[in-house]
Amino acid sequence: MPSSTPVPxxxxxxxxxxxxxLIARVELKAGAPVSxxxxxxxxxxxxxxxxxxARRNLQPGDxxxxxxxxxxxxxxxxxxxxxxxxHNLESDYLPTYTLGxxxxxxxxxxxx
Amino acid sequence: xxxxxxxxxxxxxxxxxxxxxRNVVVVAYxxxxxxxxxxLIVNAFPDQQVHLIGxxxxxxxxxxxxxxxxxxxxxxxxxxxxxxxxxxxFDKNGITAAVADSGRPVHxxxxxxxGGTRTGVxxxxxxxxxxxxxxxxxxxxxxxxxxxxxxxxxxxxxSTSGITANPAVGVAFDKLIAGGSAxxxxxxxxxxxxxxxMKRRAVTPELGxxxxxxxxxxxxxxxxxxxxxxxxxxxxxxxxTQEEKSLGAYAKSGASPICGILKPGDLxxxxxxxxLDVVPDxxxxxxxxxxxDNAEIVELIACGAHITLFTTGRGSVVGxxxxxxLKVCANxxxxxxxxxxxxxxxxxxxxGEASLEDVGTEIVDLVARVANGxxxxxxxxxxxxxxxxxxxxxPAGPGCFPLKAA
Numbered sequence: 001m002p003s004s005t006p007v008p009x010x011x012x013x014x015x016x017x018x019x020x021x022l023i024a025r026v027e028l029k030a031g032a033p034v035s036x037x038x039x040x041x042x043x044x045x046x047x048x049x050x051x052x053x054a055r056r057n058l059q060p061g062d063x064x065x066x067x068x069x070x071x072x073x074x075x076x077x078x079x080x081x082x083x084x085x086x087h088n089l090e091s092d093y094l095p096t097y098t099l100g101x102x103x104x105x106x107x108x109x110x111x112x
Numbered sequence: 113x114x115x116x117x118x119x120x121x122x123x124x125x126x127x128x129x130x131x132x133x134r135n136v137v138v139v140a141y142x143x144x145x146x147x148x149x150x151x152l153i154v155n156a157f158p159d160q161q162v163h164l165i166g167x168x169x170x171x172x173x174x175x176x177x178x179x180x181x182x183x184x185x186x187x188x189x190x191x192x193x194x195x196x197x198x199x200x201x202f203d204k205n206g207i208t209a210a211v212a213d214s215g216r217p218v219h220x221x222x223x224x225x226x227g228g229t230r231t232g233v234x235x236x237x238x239x240x241x242x243x244x245x246x247x248x249x250x251x252x253x254x255x256x257x258x259x260x261x262x263x264x265x266x267x268x269x270x271s272t273s274g275i276t277a278n279p280a281v282g283v284a285f286d287k288l289i290a291g292g293s294a295x296x297x298x299x300x301x302x303x304x305x306x307x308x309x310m311k312r313r314a315v316t317p318e319l320g321x322x323x324x325x326x327x328x329x330x331x332x333x334x335x336x337x338x339x340x341x342x343x344x345x346x347x348x349x350x351x352x353t354q355e356e357k358s359l360g361a362y363a364k365s366g367a368s369p370i371c372g373i374l375k376p377g378d379l380x381x382x383x384x385x386x387x388l389d390v391v392p393d394x395x396x397x398x399x400x401x402x403x404x405d406n407a408e409i410v411e412l413i414a415c416g417a418h419i420t421l422f423t424t425g426r427g428s429v430v431g432x433x434x435x436x437x438l439k440v441c442a443n444x445x446x447x448x449x450x451x452x453x454x455x456x457x458x459x460x461x462x463x464g465e466a467s468l469e470d471v472g473t474e475i476v477d478l479v480a481r482v483a484n485g486x487x488x489x490x491x492x493x494x495x496x497x498x499x500x501x502x503x504x505x506x507p508a509g510p511g512c513f514p515l516k517a518a
Contacts (some may be wrong), residue, residue: 011225013275022352023271049272049445049462050350050425067274067363069305071356082508084352092351093304093340 016068041081122252124334127215134185141166143200153236163433172201200222248380258292263417267405270349270425274360277423277442277458282366283472294380298331298388305355307477318511373512376411398502431490
């Protein structure tokens, strides 16, 4: 057993065995030790309830799987435990629209 | 799986053989110019079963005509008052005749002939008073589960929706279908990425192919519109891509075989799970397929839905005219903030206080209670949203209803 007290693994939900992302079951703070497949990992940033973290190191072009199905393609290197969201994952179908700091904008685009 | 055999229902019998779980007097304006008069009529009946619906446009539209006919002859409707300005394009004589043919009391106020706003309102209020008195004499009769149509929609989704509320509705759908009900799920634009999963659940290969084509149509349509069915709130809630949202939304459909595709206004032809194709046919002509959640709820009602199960993570508060909406809240934090608007706290699945099976059973029990007259949160709070806009559809192809009796 590690000397620190890891957050129970169940605070990160694995939706399907083949997934490479995990879902925060509760609000998680930066630095919080979590267990990912038995490995103690310190979260590099706050992770809000329902948000995704990487289950393993991912490279640009890697497909991200949730529910055992592809939810898009990584656009940047993503370290184990890092937040996966619009800054490093984009749709294989349609661009994602968010409210940015100063204007409305689309993130990523497969649409020609 | 818990059986639905112990559920007893009662509804209002209608001439077409269907049964209603409400006995609503609907006041329907046929153009925005008649909206105010219709609203003043409805406002004279606070907290009674008098609902305001309408269509804003002056140009005629086949789809809007069909949906209006379906909702005015929905089994939850007992009587209808049609409010016309007098010069709009909507076929008021056709719609009034359709309601009369369904055996329901119907009356038309034409404002230009009635003498204006005050006299129009006065005549409308008198008629609604008469209709309420008339309907008060009607009583419920036993209703079977196979006479019940239940729909589902998600709105204000977040990343928890696909973990808790949506799969819990899927469990409820499987139970209701096993008990004989028809259940409808929808929004093919929010099923982009799920088309081949769905194809495998189709009862025939032809239907499977039709499902794939339907989703391809949706992806093409939304691509031309330049915007998927994805809002900034979805991203704030942890959803990153359209296909991630889709996979979560898809969980609402449960595990039953898919027995057909409906287009808005098509009625289910028996027990089973149906997919509603909400995306218009042809080149985009009138804008986004459905401009907000209530436009889809209206289409589900037009397909005969008695009750709509509305799953939400961010926290929608809407209800609907005509058919009760039950809100199933996915996110425990949202539930804590908006509990007065939520009928079911599916966030208990995330906090470990309940299983999917527990919440699915709770939803089925609540469906039965609301069918028997208990008011949902949105009904209690007076929600009666309704949106009908311009769209165009071709009739569903033969592959879409493989099990329909000849």
